[in-house]
Amino acid sequence: MKHTISVLLQNKPGVLSRVTGLFSGRGFNIESLCVAETLDPKISCLTVVSRGEDSIIEQITKQLNKLIDVIKVTEINDKDYVEREMVLLRVKAEAHTRAEVLRVVDIFRGKVVDVSAKSYAIELTGSASKIQAVIDILRPIGIKEIIRTGIIAMSRATKTK
C-alpha cells in the first residue's frame, strides 16, 4: 500500500541525511522524496512516498517523529489530499510525429519548453496517474529523456459547515 508522508523539519545541514539514513538503516522503502524550504526559511517540508503495511508506516511515522530535528509528521490520508508531480520529457518529434506530440501535450495541458529540429521538451504536472498516462501515450512515439520531481502533496482544507 502506497503512503504519502509529509514532514516538517529544521532546515539545518545534515537533517535530510538523518531522514534518509533512517529509511535505509531500518529497511524502509522510499519511492520518491521531495524537499524544499517553507515560508519560514528555518523550516523545510519534505514529502516522502513509501510502500508498506500499516504497521510499517506506523513505525516510519514514529521513527521520524523521534528525530530531534523533525517538527511534525503527517500521514496524508488518501481520501482528502491533492498530490502533484512535475515531469520534464524530451520526446522525439520528427516531421510525421510533431503534430501528434503537440496534440497530446495539449490534451494533458502540458507545455513545450524547448524545441529542436528532432525533439520537443515538455513540461507536465499532475497526479501520479496522469503522469503515467502521458508516459504510456508518448512512449511509442519515443521518449528520449525523462526527469520527474517525485510527488508533493497537501491535505485539502477541512470543509466548514
Place this chain on the structure above:
Amino acid sequence: MGKITGSQAIVRCLQEEGVKTIFGYPGGAVLDLFDALMDSDITNVLVRHEQGAVHAADGFARVSGEVGVALLTSGPGATNGVTGIATAHMDSIPLVILTGQVPRPLIGNDAFQEVDIVGITRPCTKHNYLVSNVEDLVATLREAFHIARTGRPGPVLVDLPKDLVATKLTYPEKTPIHISSYQPTYNPHPVQIEKACRRIMKATQPVLYVGGGVILSNSSKELTELAEKLSIPVTMTLMGLGAYPGSQKLSMGMLGMHGTYTANMAVAESDLLIAVGARFDDRVTGKLADFASKADIIHIDIDPTSISKNVRVDIPIVADCKNALTAINKWFDAESDFQPMEQAERLKPWLALTREWTEKHPLAYKENNTIIKPQYVIETLHRLTGGKAIITTEVGQNQMWAAQFYTFDYPRHFVTSGGLGTMGFGLPAAIGAQMAFPDRTVIDIAGDGSIQMNIQELATAKQYSCPVKIAILNNGYLGMVRQWQELFYNKRYASTTMDVVPDFVELARAYGAVGLRATTKSEVEPVIREALQTNNLVIMDFKIEREEGVYPMVPAGKATTEMLLV
C-alpha cells in the same frame, strides 16, 4: 564580562552541568581543550584506548544516573569511540561525547586526522552536532546534555573544530532549554491508566515484564510497590535486573534466551503481560508468533517507537515509567473495589503454579567437587559480597552466568552491554563505576576472550587507583560461540579455541596489580576472600570447566517454551 576562549567556555559549561570526572584521550585537535581542563577541578581519566573512554563514561553513567562524558580527538580518536557510542545507544545510556575536529577551513579537504564523525555516528547517537559558529557553542553543549538525559536517554556527540574552540566568545547566561521539536511525553494519559488498571483487575495470570527503563527512570520503588500490592510475579530482562529484588518471592528471575524456566513458562501462560520500560528484544521474545500468545499486553514506555514495534500491544501507555507506575499505584489505592488481600487470594493459584515450575526446574548446574564450575564462582562472589557489589560484565557466557547466579537486589548494580553485546565493555565500565563510587566493591566478571579486548585499561585502573576486581572465568574458549557450535554446528569449533592466552597472574603483576589463581573448587573461596580484602586492582584467574554451557537456553528463532535445560 570579559571574553573567554571556546575551550574555557566548554570547561565552564561542563562545570555548570555538574561534571567532575570525564574520560578522555588527547590529540592534535583537542590540545586546547585539555589545556583548559588543567585549570579546572575536573578530573580527566586518561584511558589507554578511546573505546575504553566511552565505555568508562558509560559505566559511570549507569551506576550514578548522571550523564557520562568522554573527550576524544578527531579522526581515529573519534572512530575508536564508535563502538562505545553504539553500546550506549542500544542501552539508552546518557552520554555526552566531545570530539575534536580539524579546523573549519580544512573540513572536507581530507585533512590529517579528519573524519566525518557526525556522519558516522548519526545512526548510533540520540542526536549529534558539528558546531560551526562559536556563538552556538555553549547553547549546543547545554542542548546536548539536555537531550542526553531527558526522554529516553542516549548518547549525544558534539564535534568541535579546533579553530572554533580557540576563538573568543562572551559566555552566555543560562536560559531554560526549549526545543520545540523535542518534547518527550512524561505523563501518562489518564484514560490509558484507567484502561490498564481495569484490565489488571480482571487478570488471573498476570506477569510484570520489566526492562532497563525502570532502572533508567529510578522507579524500582514504584515497581516494587505495584508488584507487591497486586501480588504480580515479576520477570526482568538483562537490562532490568535489580529493578525488583531478585531474592524476593515474586521474582521469577530473567526471561528470554537464557531466562529461567519459570519466567519463560509464566510469560507463555500469562493472560496479561505488563511490560514496563522493556522493548521486546528478540533475545527476550524468541519466536514472535508464540510470545505471550495468550496474553493481552500493556506496555509502558517513554519511547513511542518501542510500542508495537515487534509485538502488538493492546494498551499502550507512553510515559516515564515512574509517572506511569505512580499513577497506577494511586489508582489502585483510590479504587474501592480493590482489596490487596482479595487480590492476593485470587492470584494464589497462579503464584502456586509459578512456584511449581521453579521446583520442577530451578536455575541449576551440575556441581562438581574438584573442577571449578563458573556458576559456583558467581554464587561465591555473591555470598562473599553480600550481594552488594557493583557487577560489570564482558559479553558471552560470563555475562549470562553473572545475570543468572548473582541475584541482584538493587538497581544500578548490574552494568552490562545488553543491546549491542560488546566484548571488552566490562573492564572500562568497571573503572567508570569505580570512579563514581570509589568506596564500593566493583567486580568485572569476564571471560578469557573478552578481557583481552580492552585489557590495556588495566593501566588506567592502576593509574587512578581503581581497586577493581576482575574475575576471569577462564575456559580457553570463546565460550558462548563454542556452545552454539557444540549445539548447532556439530561440535566443529571453528576459531573459538584460544590456544594462546596470557598468564593472567603474571600479567597482573606486570601492571602492578595482584594476580590470583584458582584451579580447583576449594581454591575459589580463599581467592575471592583475598581479592576482596586487597586494596588494589586484582585479577582472579579461575580455571573453569572448559565445556560448561549456559542453561536454560532457547535456540535462536524457537519459542521461549522450547528450552534446553541442564
